[in-house]
Amino acid sequence: MTGATLESLITKATSISDVELKTLLKMTDARGEPIEFQFKNRTYSTADDALADLCKAINADFIKDIPSNDIPVDLVRNIPINYAKQQGIMPYKLEGDRVLILSTNPLNHRAFSDMRVLFGKKVSVLVTTTSKLQETINRVYEKSTAALEGLDDIESEEYDLDDPVIDLLEAGEDDAPVIKLVNTLLFRAVKEKASDIHIEPYEKDMVVRFRIDGILFDIFRPPKKLQNAITSRIKVMGNLNIAEKRLPQDGRIPLKLAGKDIDVRLSSVPTAFGERLVMRLQDRSNVVLELDQLGFNPRSLQKIYGLLQNTYGIVLVTGPTGSGKSTTLYAAVSKINSVDKNIITVEDPVEQRIHGIGQIQVNSKIGLTFASGLRSILRQDPDIIMIGEIRDLETAEIAINASLTGHLVLSTIHTNDSPGVFPRLMDMGCEPFLIATSLLGVIAQRLVRLLCPHCKEAYTPTDAELLSLEIPRDQLKNNKVYRAVGCSECNQKGYLGRTIIQEMLMVNEDIRSLIMKRQDAATIKKAALAAGMDTMRDHGIQKIITGVTTIEEIISSTQMDDQLQ
Numbered sequence: 001m002t003g004a005t006l007e008s009l010i011t012k013a014t015s016i017s018d019v020e021l022k023t024l025l026k027m028t029d030a031r032g033e034p035i036e037f038q039f040k041n042r043t044y045s046t047a048d049d050a051l052a053d054l055c056k057a058i059n060a061d062f063i064k065d066i067p068s069n070d071i072p073v074d075l076v077r078n079i080p081i082n083y084a085k086q087q088g089i090m091p092y093k094l095e096g097d098r099v100l101i102l103s104t105n106p107l108n109h110r111a112f113s114d115m116r117v118l119f120g121k122k123v124s125v126l127v128t129t130t131s132k133l134q135e136t137i138n139r140v141y142e143k144s145t146a147a148l149e150g151l152d153d154i155e156s157e158e159y160d161l162d163d164p165v166i167d168l169l170e171a172g173e174d175d176a177p178v179i180k181l182v183n184t185l186l187f188r189a190v191k192e193k194a195s196d197i198h199i200e201p202y203e204k205d206m207v208v209r210f211r212i213d214g215i216l217f218d219i220f221r222p223p224k225k226l227q228n229a230i231t232s233r234i235k236v237m238g239n240l241n242i243a244e245k246r247l248p249q250d251g252r253i254p255l256k257l258a259g260k261d262i263d264v265r266l267s268s269v270p271t272a273f274g275e276r277l278v279m280r281l282q283d284r285s286n287v288v289l290e291l292d293q294l295g296f297n298p299r300s301l302q303k304i305y306g307l308l309q310n311t312y313g314i315v316l317v318t319g320p321t322g323s324g325k326s327t328t329l330y331a332a333v334s335k336i337n338s339v340d341k342n343i344i345t346v347e348d349p350v351e352q353r354i355h356g357i358g359q360i361q362v363n364s365k366i367g368l369t370f371a372s373g374l375r376s377i378l379r380q381d382p383d384i385i386m387i388g389e390i391r392d393l394e395t396a397e398i399a400i401n402a403s404l405t406g407h408l409v410l411s412t413i414h415t416n417d418s419p420g421v422f423p424r425l426m427d428m429g430c431e432p433f434l435i436a437t438s439l440l441g442v443i444a445q446r447l448v449r450l451l452c453p454h455c456k457e458a459y460t461p462t463d464a465e466l467l468s469l470e471i472p473r474d475q476l477k478n479n480k481v482y483r484a485v486g487c488s489e490c491n492q493k494g495y496l497g498r499t500i501i502q503e504m505l506m507v508n509e510d511i512r513s514l515i516m517k518r519q520d521a522a523t524i525k526k527a528a529l530a531a532g533m534d535t536m537r538d539h540g541i542q543k544i545i546t547g548v549t550t551i552e553e554i555i556s557s558t559q560m561d562d563q564l565q
Helices: 006-013 018-025 035-039 047-057 081-087 109-119 130-143 176-191 224-237 298-308 325-336 370-380 393-404 421-428 432-438 463-468 509-516 521-530 536-545 551-564
Strands: 089-095 098-103 122-127 196-201 206-212 215-220 249-257 260-271 274-283 313-318 343-347 358-361 384-387 408-413 439-451 457-459 481-483 495-506
Touching (some): 018 035, 081 089, 081 130, 089 109, 089 130, 176 224, 298 439, 370 384, 393 432, 421 521, 439 551, 463 551, 509 521
Parallel strands (some): 098 122, 343 358, 384 408
Antiparallel strands (some): 249 260, 439 495, 457 481
8 A cells, every 4th residue: 555645644634734734844853954854755654653753753742542531521611512623622631730632733822822721730732633533522522411512510619700690590400501601701701801702693603702902812612502592691691681682782790700890891782693792891909000000101291290280171082992091091080189179070981980089970871971961060069070081062062161161171082193183173063262272282092012021032123124113223222122922921922911102292382373273183293293292103112122012013003093194
């Protein structure tokens, strides 16, 4: 019988792609030669033989015969069978501080990261063929007595799910696994510091994704038959109408999870394949950060402190959704909070409770809007007013009038950069002379990911990379530029946390004159730059040079502004 080449056997018998196999074969051996030289003109009669030789060459562990009867079903209780089969991965055994994982691809780092997070242990990989692994998966999951695929009883005490809301739905014989699945989902999202959970139905399956540090990651794909049960469970927790599947609904789920007070804002919208759910997680136990902890440069910080000393006028924070505007406002309000000041806020929703401040929650269902709330608090003798967002002309006019009658007003607005605030207010219908008279300054900001300090790697950037940000190479001097790598501390993402890049526009006499003449954002920006304003990209370059973030992060965060210009 004629043998087959290693490449043909490996790509058929495992989930290693052609590209990944070429990457593996270009690895060098002890003599510094590519290992592909070892397999030239060599043929194999079985895929097991070929895979065993490849693993030996790349220093990976290979397992030929898997004792499936010895694998505890407890290891797979939190792993849906669809995920195991699609990823070609399955836990095999626990050994001290590590978990042994069966895999059909030694380069499936995302799945290995999932296992590391799930078990809280180091991961060691045993490589096997797809047919062997699929057979093992079927046998182990068949042994499980769970009512649904791969979901056995999950002890709620293990995850400290002790809030009564979690137990709102009585756990029946069939429903219990779904309840435990949702509980585990919430626990994992909090543990991984996700800001949002997306549950997205499609024609033949559904996807659960987490947004972590502003980036969406696929987490797992529950079976399609669980869709209605998962959706109903979450809607019941959020006090939504589970019978209404044709209209969007909004709800709230207060949780106590792992000792933390978590506020979950739930949104449900109907799609072609079922209801799509998004849950935004807010840790109410988080301490409000100080302004100097957010990432502002010292020069901008001094300007912000100066603005907050004013007794009247408007200070606006602008940027896209999810750019940290609310966090900046809370930090600013906390900075000026004192017993001799009466501070009142109107928010939708109240995200952080601050002692000593009157916080009003907008409720449009009963007619409590930003505008009506603002009118009421003006009769409460405030010194400082914080408005969650200026969305319409009515709110903008009341804010302007409040600032002109002796109140310091802090708020947010949606624009791409600081000069864009003025045309935006004019488009709403605000008079230019009122804008020019009341506005003191505008803070525009974005959030960029911080490099993981445990694994970031110094390198020499290419001329093309430096050119994309217009950084002269001599500007780097003795500073190092770093790139993301990935390690166990950051779940192989290369980034850990986020920081602000910002630009601070102070409204001076020249800019007031341009506003009165209804000049466009580009003209106002030129005047601001002439007065010494640093752009968000300038601030981003500072953070690259100081090793805080990467060139890729700054390019992706500021490219929209360049396109608009």
